[in-house]
Amino acid sequence: MLGAIRKRDLLAHPVVTIRSFGWRVFVKAMLAGPDKTFLAILMETQVLPSARVDVPEVLRRCVELERSAQRIYEQLAARFSEVEPVRRFLATLAHQEQGHAELLEVCRAALRKGRFDAQRFAPWQDQLPRLERAMHDTESSLDEIAGTGKAMQCVIDIESSEINRVFRSAVGASDTEFVRRLDVFRNAGNQHVRFIADHIRVLEPGLTEDCQRMLDALEHTS
Numbered sequence: 667m668l669g670a671i672r673k674r675d676l677l678a679h680p681v682v683t684i685r686s687f688g689w690r691v692f693v694k695a696m697l698a699g700p701d702k703t704f705l706a707i708l709m710e711t712q713v714l715p716s717a718r719v720d721v722p723e724v725l726r727r728c729v730e731l732e733r734s735a736q737r738i739y740e741q742l743a744a745r746f747s748e749v750e751p752v753r754r755f756l757a758t759l760a761h762q763e764q765g766h767a768e769l770l771e772v773c774r775a776a777l778r779k780g781r782f783d784a785q786r787f788a789p790w791q792d793q794l795p796r797l798e799r800a801m802h803d804t805e806s807s808l809d810e811i812a813g814t815g816k817a818m819q820c821v822i823d824i825e826s827s828e829i830n831r832v833f834r835s836a837v838g839a840s841d842t843e844f845v846r847r848l849d850v851f852r853n854a855g856n857q858h859v860r861f862i863a864d865h866i867r868v869l870e871p872g873l874t875e876d877c878q879r880m881l882d883a884l885e886h887t888s
Contacts, residue, residue: 667695669703670765670850671772676704679847686779686844687713705768708775724787727794728836729770731829734801736763738824741808742817752814755865759821762858766833769851773840780842787839790832797828818870825862826880830855859884 667673676683676695684692694707743756811817837851845851863877
């Protein structure tokens with residue numbers, strides 16, 4: 667099964683999965699082929715449309731931030747397609763961002779058996795417009811990025827922004843048993859940033875200090 671949530675995650679918490687989404691979802695997930703995501707299964711079984719109607723708009727906006735990062739990394743991967751290590755790295759980042767967006771969509775679906783703690787997310791509510799503008803500006807200016815070093819700096823700038831803290835806060839505010847119990851929701855952001863630092867240090871050694879500052883900021887806010 668593709669995506670951030672794998673069969674092993676569900677098998678580690680079968681009772682929680684069944685309580686959250688029902689037997690039908692669990693069985694379909696266990697029988698799913700290698701090209702199916704858990705989010706796709708939720709859509710097929712119409713769990714997403716039945717999610718609570720009072721889920722705040724803020725969660726949709728957080729999903730779009732992750733989709734924006736995905737698009738940026740996809741475009742950069744295409745730009746540097748002839749530099750295979752860089753292309754592969756950027757394509758992997760795009761895939762990881764897609765996984766983050768899917769995790770937030772699953773949070774939304776899981777809220778049918780929980781609640782969104784708006785007060786817990788409140789410190790980031792006012793930051794969203796600025797972060798959305800910054801991501802939009804980055805998407806609009808990708809043609810100005812010349813050279814792999816600038817591309818790697820763009821990655822660091824994105825990941826050093828509030829995007830990962832907003833992701834963690836949105837997950838943390840999704841007060842459901844399913845989200846609390848599956849480690850993937852807590853680990854995805856940290857693993858993503860550490861992956862970036864490890865690879866940029868190899869691809870662009872001159873950015874090592876920037877990578878360390880990005881990691882320090884991650885540790886400070888985790």
